[in-house]
Amino acid sequence: MAIPAAGGFDPVLGFALVGALGVGSQWLAWRLRMPAIVLMLAAGLLVGPVLGLFDPSEVFGDLVKPMVAIAVAIILFEGGLTLNFHTLSDAAKGVRRLVFIGGPLGWLVSSATLHYVAGLSWATSTVFGGILIVTGPTVIAPLLRQAKLQKRPAALLQWEAIVNDPVGALAAVLAFEVVVVLQTATSMGAAAYEIALGIGIATILGIAAGWGLSRAFREAWVPEYMKVPVLFVLLLAIFAVSDAVLHESGLLAVTIMGIWIANADLPSYTELRRFKEHATVLLVSGVFILLAANMSMQTLMSLDLRALLFVVAVILVARPLPVLLALAFSNVPWRERLLVAFTGPRGVVLVAVAGLFGERLVELGIADADRVAPLAFALVAATVVLHGFTLTPMARLLGLTASRKPGVLIVGGSRFAVAFAKALQKLELPVLIADPNGAHLRNAREEGIETYYGDVLSEAAEHRLEFMAYEKIVAATDNDAYNTLVATDLAPEFGRDNVFQVKRVRETSSRHALPSTLGGRAIGAGQTFFELNARLVEGDEFRTTRLTGEFTLAQWREKNPQAVVVAELGPNGNLRFLGPDDAPRDLDGVQLITLGPARQERRDVK
Template sequence: MAVESDIGAMAPVMAFALVGALGVGSQWVAWRLRMPAIVLMLVAGVLIGPVTGVFNPARDIGPLMGPMISIAVAIILFEGGLTLNFHNLADAAKGVRRLVFIGAPLGWLTSTLALRYGAGLSWESATVFGGIMIVTGPTVIAPLLRTARLSKRPAALLQWEAIVNDPIGALAAVLAFEVVLVMNTATTVNAAIMDLVIGITVATVLGILAGYGLARAFKRGWVPEYMKVPVLFALLLGIFGLSDYVLHESGLLAVTIMGIVIANANLPSYEELRRFKEHATVLLVSGVFILLAASLDFSALRQLDLRAISFVLLVILVARPLTVFVALLGSGVPYREQILVAFTGPRGVVLVAVAGLFGDRLIGLGFEDAPLIAPLAFVLVAVTVVLHGFTLAPFARWLGLTGADVPGVVVIGGSNWTTAFAEALKKAEVPVLMTDPNFGNLRGARAAGIPTFSGDILSEAAEQRLELISYATLVAATDNDAYNTLVATDLAPEFGRDSVFQVMRAKNDSARHQLPRTLGGRKFGVEETHRGLERMIADGWTFRITRLSEEYTLEDWRAKRPDAHLFARIGTNGAIKLIRKDEEVKPAPDVRIIALRPPGSDEPEQPAPVST
């Protein structure tokens, strides 16, 4: 039961600040604790809303809440469409088409049956709500995929299905509601069908024209760089509003199509736009979840009975698996991936927002069970978010569909010293991948049994073929300083700037050749150029692994090996951290260190064997 609070209405500015702080704060805490962020946001929203009464969106924000959520969902879906580059879909294309063209109608049917026989809703309410339940929630899927680190194809299947089916689910609800409206008003069937066709056509045309026009304007230089994001936002809001005016909720379809068109237009500034939109989406997802959770009405939940539990179980254990298995039958998608997709169906923002909207409309038409739609939607979202938030990663690991348990290292550049370093990483059981545009430079790595990729790490082929989710650290170490800087700068947003390293540049000490801190990667190990490291290996220097203990500490190792250069620290959990010169290293028992040691230093360091 909600706690009655005597706290007065919160100022709108303070309310927005609270929502932002809790949303982003929950995501940061979840990152630190390695927990699903959605779960923490849900808990935070419920605590400040119905539990304590500190924040009441209807009271503190008022009529702005509905439009804010609608615009936020539109921007989230546009960002989702902006990630749907057809070149990146690759071998998941057939599965996605089946999940959309077969899975969406079948999901509508199975969800409607679950609502009718599980929750006990009328056919009219079940049909409208069942259409909304087609969606699986890109606002939930994206954070879960980021945490679970799934393999490329199942991740693509889940992401594309969520994004493409979101507007389809909203439109299915519109269609069902129009039919219900026809049955309960004097509106003709022909008029309802005509409105629906016009709305979908207008949304599709507007999305294509807006995306194509914007891409053309950007390519021809009609919009300066500093205005590209503002122009994009203004056009996005305009297209959403115009399409939504023609047919309610069709704006979701329009902005999704607009995003897809832009994603496949090969814009030079595409990455900057996409990353900015990703940052905006993190803020919007956080805010919307806090708002919806804080708006929860416990009295509405008390209307539910045990049939709500049977409804949720039917959706998770029957409706969703049946839909996926039938849709992917004969698709060529491996059975393990089908199982993962079938039992991963979290619902999110769009479901709650659209369900609340159509629930109110059905109440207006006099359906007695319509007030149950909103609480049923929230219960389904809460259960699926918590369930999949905590089980997706271990379930995917059990199926063998995640990256390595120990985050690995990508080494860019094949040479004698990088091969020696990669061999040490492999011996320490740290996953390592070596890439080089020159096939011959990888000869030594292949002979040592190190996984390799011959090609440019920045190419589309690398993006499609490499499972980079298994790697958390990147080392740019070719003999071309300019290429190293390019790779480190381009991939820093993907790996994290603190996890991208670069071998020292040849002209690093020259003031005329020094680069800004925003370019390139961090230094590590001994401050030597690529040529210098090659010379050290040629002179007999070797990479060695040493395990520290309470009896043999880092200070003991430093005292005995003053000439050695520390390169990396491997924690007790197997995670590796590259070390800069003179950086303080946190010592601990059972921690291993990788160092480059001079010739003639291969004798044991202490009676107990600690080196390999």
């Protein structure tokens, strides 16, 4: 029988509570269209310092810090896995400036802000200022997913957050070692040697692990079912060994390892990344709940006016100034500079590393170092809430969102695709037709529909297309196998409920039936490519109809008995595609996109 921990919580029950609060907050945020980070932070504070129901330090004891450290390492590794150099393209110069110029400038300005505004000593300010370089991939990733930014500003924020995370931690290590030299008899040479050795070993370990793992996977030295376990074990080993040499250097090692694997062109890369993304969702939510719940009410109450002024100064000065100076005279447009400059949410790495160095500075006899942890938490809470609610509106104001309305990507340039795209355009929805055969796109271009000549599954499409601008995919080529491949490949990215394909010709045959894991959802009346195009040749057309209180769905049915509802656009702007078994909603303001016989006057003209 399990022995209850302090506060009445068994550790297993504590894990279950953290998981339920974290994942539950993310699900609720998705339903309410709110920033998930904000709800996770609120949930942790509510069950922790506010209600006193859950104290991670009492439930898990000394395991809290190692759990957070390992979780942060895995999160940074997953972030490194997303940093393929091909995704940089024209953002490369901006990223280099943000790291090599913005990082040191941010350290300098943040240290000055801590000293003159927050009132900390120069020793504490210098160490804490290095940590403030960190902008937090744990926060940036969900915010970018929600805001749907254009590629370049999204790449700038994502690369800066992931690359600067270990850089900020190492900057804090460097400053801390200098403080140790000044406070003790340790020589500067010995401290410099320790730092150089730690960074060098971390870099070598990261590159060696990335190269070795890529080679092992490519040469089939590891069976498919063991690839993820081997990856996890190696990741933890690299982090632990590097951290043992120099504390916080493990973050650099795992980030380099992730970047190497991301650029190794592995056949298993997609599966590894998707699994890691799922793990990261759990870890991000869990770490936020743990850190928020672990705050004491005494710590929160210690925040005063100077703490508020410090947070305001960081948001309005210490973050924007280094970014604007770093990106000055670059190829980054001014709108993107403003967005990046005023978007600097901090996350779990800042809180975890700040708490660690705050304790170490206190042990060295620096009294004001005990303010580091509460100031770090105040900054994280303020920036998470602020950017969680303002990033999307600000991006829209600056014209940097991929799209305000749910777009549709149609694969295949057939008569059906062009007619359907024109109907979507009447509702002012973004639409793109893609086809690897340029001749198939001629009619679409003549109708003024945006096109992409190439394979949507190619690496070129991934770098050139703004996939975030499109919410739904319709695979409608004359090749059923290719439609199934497109729908299957893009389903994890867009969500299986948002990927559709025309009915396969031999779908009803048991010999050719496919499992539910392959392909997309049916669209319209569940007709094949050839049946849909034949309907248009025979005189059918796409129409848009708005339902009102005076003109209901039943009345529309009575007037259009042979028409099929393919999609509906709700009053709130939500686009919904309908399959053979789906019924449209009979609501005032719903706009139907239907395929049916042309009106009599149009048939007469033809």
